[in-house]
Amino acid sequence: MGAFEIQVKSKRGPDVAPPGGAEQPPDGKIQIRREDLVEDRYHRLRLISWWDQERLKDAVVVVAGAGALGNEAIKNMALLGVGRMFVCDTDAIETSNLTRSVLFRLGDVGRHKAEVACERAVDMNPDVRAVPIKGDLRYVLGLGLLRRADVVLGCLDNIAARVYLSRHAYRLGKPSVDAGLDTLNGDVYTFTPPESACYECRLKEADRKEFKRRQSCLKLSRKETATGKVPTAPTIAAIASGLQTQIAVRLIHGMPVPAGRRLGLYGMSDVFFDYHLDVSPECPAHEWIECLRGREVTETPLTAAGSTLDDLLATIREHVGPQGYLSLEDDREVIVGLACAACGVRREALALAGALSEDDARCAGCHEPMAPDVRSTFDGTEGFGGRRLAELGLPPLHIVRGRDDESGREVLIELTGDVPTYFG
Ligand SMILES: [Zn+2]
Ligand SMILES: [Zn+2]
Numbered sequence: 001m002g003a004f005e006i007q008v009k010s011k012r013g014p015d016v017a018p019p020g021g022a023e024q025p026p027d028g029k030i031q032i033r034r035e036d037l038v039e040d041r042y043h044r045l046r047l048i049s050w051w052d053q054e055r056l057k058d059a060v061v062v063v064a065g066a067g068a069l070g071n072e073a074i075k076n077m078a079l080l081g082v083g084r085m086f087v088c089d090t091d092a093i094e095t096s097n098l099t100r101s102v103l104f105r106l107g108d109v110g111r112h113k114a115e116v117a118c119e120r121a122v123d124m125n126p127d128v129r130a131v132p133i134k135g136d137l138r139y140v141l142g143l144g145l146l147r148r149a150d151v152v153l154g155c156l157d158n159i160a161a162r163v164y165l166s167r168h169a170y171r172l173g174k175p176s177v178d179a180g181l182d183t184l185n186g187d188v189y190t191f192t193p194p195e196s197a198c199y200e201c202r203l204k205e206a207d208r209k210e211f212k213r214r215q216s217c218l219k220l221s222r223k224e225t226a227t228g229k230v231p232t233a234p235t236i237a238a239i240a241s242g243l244q245t246q247i248a249v250r251l252i253h254g255m256p257v258p259a260g261r262r263l264g265l266y267g268m269s270d271v272f273f274d275y276h277l278d279v280s281p282e283c284p285a286h287e288w289i290e291c292l293r294g295r296e297v298t299e300t301p302l303t304a305a306g307s308t309l310d311d312l313l314a315t316i317r318e319h320v321g322p323q324g325y326l327s328l329e330d331d332r333e334v335i336v337g338l339a340c341a342a343c344g345v346r347r348e349a350l351a352l353a354g355a356l357s358e359d360d361a362r363c364a365g366c367h368e369p370m371a372p373d374v375r376s377t378f379d380g381t382e383g384f385g386g387r388r389l390a391e392l393g394l395p396p397l398h399i400v401r402g403r404d405d406e407s408g409r410e411v412l413i414e415l416t417g418d419v420p421t422y423f424g
Helices: 053-058 068-080 113-124 143-148 159-171 205-217 234-252 284-288 309-320 416-423
Strands: 004-007 029-032 060-064 084-089 129-134 151-154 176-182 185-191 261-266 271-276 325-327 334-340 345-352 371-375 399-404 409-414
Touching: 053 234, 060 068, 060 143, 068 084, 068 113, 068 176, 068 234, 084 113, 113 129, 143 159, 143 399, 143 409, 143 416, 151 159, 151 234, 159 176, 159 185, 159 205, 159 284, 176 234, 185 234, 234 261, 309 325, 309 399, 309 409
Parallel strands: 060 084, 060 151, 084 129, 151 176
Antiparallel strands: 004 029, 176 185, 185 261, 261 271, 325 399, 334 345, 334 371, 399 409
């Protein structure tokens, strides 16, 4: 059976063909291929002239946040047959999440959001692989996952996580689509490095100061988290994330997207908006970021759980020179001890700054939180050489910087031995 033709009567919106995608014959007729006649799960999607189900099947998407927005994004991507998603979230499901979370049921309360969301995605579409990553993305999301992602979806509810995600996606040259909600309002930002504005370009001076202040004093975490209590409704989550996912689908197809723009809806007045975002000359991220697209990341057999600091230092020194050291200054600090000046005591500790709570760090004598001794460079003289990289707070598949000040050389080392953990 050969291909046959149908006449296209009307078209809505401009027809934009993806580069190298389906051809549009000039006479307004479209070709239907033999596989288009097979009524499988993806049949209606494939009828979209430029649709390429294979691209979606091969796509890797990182979803940051499995709350109201994340639920919608994950549901959409499962329906679309996006091949692989990595879903990162800190929280467990609460009863109050059930009004805005299409993937969660009453019986899921108390279970981990990312885990349940991934189970339901696979339940909806067994073609999909969904891997939960449990914890604060600043500590648990290996940057090698961003490096392998086609698109990063921000479905977050706090500035600190947004800034981290934006900086590192930008650094690794990955497009990100960030959605946000507030009552009945919703917006979607599309960032495509290195040309477009980034998330931090839009922060006001006061936001930046507040963010910096909180980062600098946040060595020990407090019990109450400042996240997750945004007043909002499932309706706007569906709208914002619908838009967000459609932009992601176009990115995966290599089609034009609203780069450096903020699109959204004022839900009480039904006004849709579309703002251009300028690259801010005051943006600290733009100053700080060296866009790594085209810059080499060295793949190594190292793993977070199996390799030691000494193993990593040896690899770094192979590349930069004998004075090579590990620098975590790009994204983390490690608490290497706790001290109480009042009681004159010091205690050994090894934990990521921010991951250790005040309660974990209380002095046995006076019960006050002890002062953390924090560092972000290691040359092996600290006494932790035999400790595993995971103990130093490095997640699987992370990318770290090695440096030798004498030779002036630098290397970016990836814990590539962890690939099977996520892609096996
Ligand atoms: Zn910026
Ligand atoms: Zn004390």
